[in-house]
Amino acid sequence: xxxxxxxxxxxxxxxxxxxxxxxxxxxxxxxxxxxxxxxxxxxxxxxxxxxxxxxxxxxxxxxxxxxxxxxxxxxx
Numbered sequence: 001x002x003x004x005x006x007x008x009x010x011x012x013x014x015x016x017x018x019x020x021x022x023x024x025x026x027x028x029x030x031x032x033x034x035x036x037x038x039x040x041x042x043x044x045x046x047x048x049x050x051x052x053x054x055x056x057x058x059x060x061x062x063x064x065x066x067x068x069x070x071x072x073x074x075x076x
Contacts, residue, residue: 009051017044022061022070 010018013034020030027045031038045057052067054060065071 010048014044014048014051017041018048018060018064021045021057022064 016034017030020033025033027038027041030041034041045060048060049055052060052063054063062071066073
C-alpha cells in the first residue's frame with residue numbers, strides 16, 4: 001500500500017486520529033483533543049484497522065508512519 005492510497009482510503013477524521021495514535025495518545029486523550037466521545041475513537045480505529053489491514057493500534061501506528069514516510073525500517 002503506497003502513501004497516496006493511504007491518504008485516499010482514510011477519511012480526514014481517521015487521518016487525524018492516526019496522527020494522534022502515532023504519537024502515543026490514548027483514546028481518551030484523542031477524544032478530548034478532538035472533542036468527541038472515546039467510543040467514537042474506538043469505532044474509527046476499527047474502521048482504520050480494516051482499511052489498512054492491521055490487527056491493533058501498534059501495528060496501525062507503525063504502518064501509518066511507514067506509509068506517510070515518517071518511519072523507515074532498515075534490515076540489519
